[in-house]
Amino acid sequence: MIINHPxxxxxxxxxxxxxxxxxxxxxxxxxxEDAAEQFHAYGYLRDNVAGPMQELWYHEQGDRSxxxxxxxxxxxxxxxxELARDVARNRGRSV
Amino acid sequence: MRYSALRxxxxxxxxxxxxxxxxxxxxxxxxxxxxxxxGGGHGLATAYYLAKTYGIKNIAVLEKGWIGGGxxxxxxxxxxxxxMLPGNEPFYxxxxxxxxxxxxxxxxxxxxxxxxxLNLVHSDNQRDAFIRRAxxxxxxxxxxxxxxxxxxxxxxxxxxxDNARFPIKGGLFQRRGxxxxxxxxxxxxxxxxxxxxxxxIQNCEVTGIDIENGSCRxxxxxxxxxxxxxxxxCVAGSSGRVAAMAGMRLPIESHVLQAFVxxxxxxxxxxxITFGAGHFYVSQSDKGGLVFGGDIDGYNSYAQRGNLPVVExxxxxxxxxxxxxxxxxxLRSWGGVMDMSMDGSPFIDRTDIKGLYFNGGWCYxxxxxxxxxxxxxxxxxxxxTPHEVAREMRLDRFISGHMIDEKGQGNQPNLH
Numbered sequence: 001m002i003i004n005h006p007x008x009x010x011x012x013x014x015x016x017x018x019x020x021x022x023x024x025x026x027x028x029x030x031x032x033e034d035a036a037e038q039f040h041a042y043g044y045l046r047d048n049v050a051g052p053m054q055e056l057w058y059h060e061q062g063d064r065s066x067x068x069x070x071x072x073x074x075x076x077x078x079x080x081x082e083l084a085r086d087v088a089r090n091r092g093r094s095v
Numbered sequence: 096m097r098y099s100a101l102r103x104x105x106x107x108x109x110x111x112x113x114x115x116x117x118x119x120x121x122x123x124x125x126x127x128x129x130x131x132x133x134g135g136g137h138g139l140a141t142a143y144y145l146a147k148t149y150g151i152k153n154i155a156v157l158e159k160g161w162i163g164g165g166x167x168x169x170x171x172x173x174x175x176x177x178x179m180l181p182g183n184e185p186f187y188x189x190x191x192x193x194x195x196x197x198x199x200x201x202x203x204x205x206x207x208x209x210x211x212x213l214n215l216v217h218s219d220n221q222r223d224a225f226i227r228r229a230x231x232x233x234x235x236x237x238x239x240x241x242x243x244x245x246x247x248x249x250x251x252x253x254x255x256x257d258n259a260r261f262p263i264k265g266g267l268f269q270r271r272g273x274x275x276x277x278x279x280x281x282x283x284x285x286x287x288x289x290x291x292x293x294x295x296i297q298n299c300e301v302t303g304i305d306i307e308n309g310s311c312r313x314x315x316x317x318x319x320x321x322x323x324x325x326x327x328x329c330v331a332g333s334s335g336r337v338a339a340m341a342g343m344r345l346p347i348e349s350h351v352l353q354a355f356v357x358x359x360x361x362x363x364x365x366x367x368i369t370f371g372a373g374h375f376y377v378s379q380s381d382k383g384g385l386v387f388g389g390d391i392d393g394y395n396s397y398a399q400r401g402n403l404p405v406v407e408x409x410x411x412x413x414x415x416x417x418x419x420x421x422x423x424x425x426l427r428s429w430g431g432v433m434d435m436s437m438d439g440s441p442f443i444d445r446t447d448i449k450g451l452y453f454n455g456g457w458c459y460x461x462x463x464x465x466x467x468x469x470x471x472x473x474x475x476x477x478x479x480t481p482h483e484v485a486r487e488m489r490l491d492r493f494i495s496g497h498m499i500d501e502k503g504q505g506n507q508p509n510l511h
Contacts, residue, residue: 001402014404018394018509020348037494043506044437044493045344048335050397073349073395076402 003069004081008062015061021046022054022068025088050074056084097202117282118289123296123321127155129476130314130323132301132337133330134158136167136277137454137461139284139295140469141329141476143201146291148470149477154293155323156285157316159300163281166332166461169399169431171354171386173367173378174463175212175272176237179228182487182499183440184235189484190467191237191271197466203283205276206381211366212272213242213251215416217261221372225267232269240268253363253419261372261415272367274378280465304341304451311341311451327452327476331441332432333397334455341448345455346437346493348508351396351430352388352459353405357423359383368417375412377420385423387413391433391459393509401430433459439511440499443471443481444490452476453490458511 001013028038050073057067066084071077096102096115106113129145131138134156145151156162174194176187198205216222222241229239243265244256256263285295296318303315304326313322330337338345360383369376377387389409392401406428413420436442436456441464443454454472457464471482481488487499493506504510 012404013394013402020395020508040494041344044346046335046346046348047339047344048348048395050336050349053395055395071394073397076396076398 001071001076001078003057003067003078005059005062005065005067006081006083007065008059011059011062013057015059016057016067017060019056019058021049022056022084022087023047024056025068025084025091025093052079098204117286118295121294121296123155123157123299123316123318124294126313126322127294128153128323129325129327130154130321131156131327131329132314133165133328134162134285134295134297135165135329135331136163136281136284136465137331137468137472138329139163139281139288140465141327141454141472142288142293142295143284143291144470144473145476146288146293149473151477152292154288155321156288156293156295157299157301157314157321158295158297161297162285162295163278166431166433167281167465168278169354169429170277170462171376171378171388172274172277172462173212173272173376174207174275175269175367176235176463177212177214177228177232177239177267177269177272178501179231180499180501183501184231184237186467186471186484186488187464188232188235188237189470190464193466193470194275195271197283201283201287203279203286205279205283207273207275208381209271209273210378211268211270212369213366214267214369214371215254215263216265216267217263217372219264222265229267238269238271240270242266242268251365251368253417254368255416255418258415261370263416274367274380275462277462284469301337301340306341306448306451310449325450325452325476327454327472329454329472331434331455331457331461334434334453338453341446341451343446346490347434347456348395349397350391350393350433350435350509351398351401352391352433353401353409353428353430354386354388355406355409355428356380356426357385357420358426360385360423363419370412370416373412373415374408375416377413377417384426385420391435391509392430397432399430399432433457435508435511437493437506437508438498438500439502439504441468441488442490443468443475443485443488445475445479446490
């Protein structure tokens with residue numbers, strides 16, 4: 001698989017570390033009433049999508065950036081790559 | 096129809112005209128006591144033990160394609176019980192004991208060959224950890240045997256003992272481990288279950304799970320609705336997709352694991368050899384091919400095929416520890432989809448929906464578990480209480496803090 005890095009261009013997926021579903025960006029509120037249940041779901045339960053999935057890849061052997069890669073788990077086709085920072089900012093997760 | 100040497104002789108003398116299909120192809124009935132979703136090794140074993148051990152015979156096994164076409168048909172056929180944790184080891188030792196009696200039990204030649212499995216040791220720390228694991232195995236009634244490097248040199252002279260990065264210091268044998276003719280396991284369980292009245296329904300895809308007032312009442316399929324008192328999911332690899340029909344999210348990710356076979360060679364490797372530090376394990380099939388593999392690719396996939404970096408990694412591991420493999424030509428490779436769970440251990444449990452049960456999360460180790468998985472799942476379905484050796488394999492173990500994490504990697508499925 002080739003990941004088209006937004007800053008560095010096409011890079012071999014072997015340069016990256018895979019974390020998982022990009023839903024991990026949306027960390028629950030630790031002060032919520034049901035924080036324990038929310039963190040159980042956040043830490044342990046997965047949608048495990050069959051089809052296009054947004055996921056977090058870390059460019060360890062490159063610029064150490066976190067990317068949100070949209071990839072089809074049925075075909076391995078990659079259709080979109082964004083910096084995780086930009087995705088998180090758009091979701092109001094970061095400043 | 097029972098198989099025997101006499102029967103083979105008789106058929107041989109009469110033109111082999113007396114062999115019949117070994118299971119029926121029934122149409123689905125409108126209702127069953129139990130529906131098992133998934134005609135793989137575990138699903139068929141579950142049906143077999145439900146009928147044989149627990150006397151429940153009004154069962155349908157629903158299979159989307161043909162039986163035994165998933166991971167029981169695409170694995171590296173290893174059986175062993177060399178685990179450490181009390182939530183796992185008694186279960187896998189029960190499985191190995193069931194393997195030992197399986198061919199007589201279901202009267203089918205599964206070519207079970209207890210040719211041993213060896214885990215290589217490269218450091219003092221690893222030796223201590225392996226001996227600790229051996230002691231845990233003894234506690235569950237399993238066998239284990241530590242071999243020094245000198246013993247291994249005599250027995251397996253072709254390994255690279257003086258490898259610069261991973262010199263071989265010894266190894267942990269389980270002599271009762273070995274390999275099995277994997278397809279025959281599915282066929283043997285199917286034949287046995289069918290003979291006891293279980294309906295094995297192929298080309299019947301489950302498209303929906305009927306839940307009424309919090310209870311599961313049956314399934315929708317490509318061949319119509321079928322009702323049942325209990326519905327048992329048994330679709331490792333596709334667990335997420337099937338559970339989603341019941342609105343469930345699971346502590347599982349689907350990952351691809353690759354395996355490889357070389358051309359047939361004369362006998363060279365007596366048992367199974369694992370080189371965990373180098374992501375490589377190998378055995379030799381009865382046809383002579385070297386069957387080997389390594390780690391999962393590491394990203395979510397339902398594609399049943401992997402990528403080249405892992406092919407290279409596995410080949411490098413093989414060349415590092417066993418340089419003679421370099422002269423063998425690769426015949427074929429394949430990828431299978433694994434239920435990678437959050438702690439690397441499986442689930443055999445009820446769900447929050449009454450009458451709906453779950454078996455899955457086998458990671459890359461489901462094949463060896465087949466008989467015990469079937470027996471324990473059958474026990475759960477028949478009695479609604481977990482089998483003694485599978486009682487820790489619960490879906491809610493992460494919220495209660497009772498993970499079964501052999502490797503101590505935490506909730507990162509691609510590291511298990």
